[in-house]
Amino acid sequence: MEALELEKKPPGLRLGPPMFSLMNLLIIVAASYLIWIIFADPVHSPWKTYPQPFGVVLFWSILFVVFFAFLGQLWGLGPRPQPVSGAIWILLTTVFAVIVPSVLLHGYGVMDPAFDIGKGGYTATTMIVLIGFYTWGILGTSMGHWPWVDLGLKQPWVGIGGFLFGFVLTFLGYILLIYPSLASWTSPDKTILPLTVVIGWFYSVIVSWLTTFLILDNWPWSAFGSRAKTAFAALVGNFVVGTGIYFAFHALLRGILLPQDVQAALGPAIDIWPAHLGVCVSFWLIF
Incomplete structure (x- = not known):
């Protein structure tokens, strides 16, 4: 019986959830850094592709x-x-x-x-x-x-x-x-809308989608009942929640994260920065 169980055991390294998550993060960081060095780093990359x-x-x-x-x-x-x-x-x-x-x-x-x-x-x-x-x-x-x-x-x-x-x-x-x-x-x-606002706002909509689907198990859209109602509520509802996230990110950037001299240098381009913040948030949501 033990021999049979060993035969059914899938090959490869088997890790518990915490160690698997840690190794997953380390592999992602290492692979991303390697890709950056090879293709994008302005100093070390052999190609000018960035x-x-x-x-x-x-x-x-x-x-x-x-x-x-x-x-x-x-x-x-x-x-x-x-x-x-x-x-x-x-x-x-x-x-x-x-x-x-x-x-x-x-x-x-x-x-x-x-x-x-x-x-x-x-x-x-x-x-x-x-x-x-x-x-x-x-x-x-x-x-x-x-x-x-x-x-x-x-x-x-x-x-x-x-x-x-x-x-x-x-x-x-x-x-x-x-x-x-x-x-x-x-x-x-x-x-x-100006392109900077569109980028910042639309990525905030993406943050809403990833949050409600990955973290909240598709709530509150799943509370609407049928699959059709859930689908429509999710498609439209994320624009409503995402708009709130956009203004919240904007306030966070202006009030805490970006110094006044940086804000002055950015000018209207600050409207795109909720997207930059949203990219960081999205990584951890997906992870």
Whole structure:
């Protein structure tokens, strides 16, 4: 019997929850620092890829994590053992994160000056991720793949349906909030919100999404009853809570975290800093 139990024991190092969490954190920090040194550090990196194209590839890597993991639920990678499955996932994420921005910058950018690599195209390309991280990410998390699962669909069709639904939401958000600030045919005074405010506010919405889903187990949206009501409440409700978080972060930055001389130097650009604070908060929420 003992021999049989030993045979069933999965291979590899087995750790308890506290040690697993600590090792996970250490590996993430070490790997992140190594990537920074190789590709981004202005002193030690052998390549001059920072801030761009390092930034755009990094952002789009996050978005492809959303596509593969949140929407697709790692469809097609499940049967393979670790670490093979993880290595394939990292490779696919990296390859697509290079290809898609390249197509936008060097292909579509020829037709649209906003995406022209020589005229600020990196900003236009990167900002797609800001909107898409929420609109695609929430579909597979707080919204529970609604309505595709309710229709009886399975993967990969659930992921494809979510991608198409998220594409519409991302397109609308981008056209309304981001593109008018970058397009050649408009001016800053004709936008709904300044781009700095949009970035700071929208990332605060992301903080609301991650907090309610990861920490509060999708409360309060789950209290609305049916899956459809929960999905709609989560999609819209995070904008309400996120707006409150934006003003709270703004007050925290102005009142405690940023010295007065720094605030004076930043000027209106301080409106983007709730996003910087939100990135730090989001790391610990996900961790």
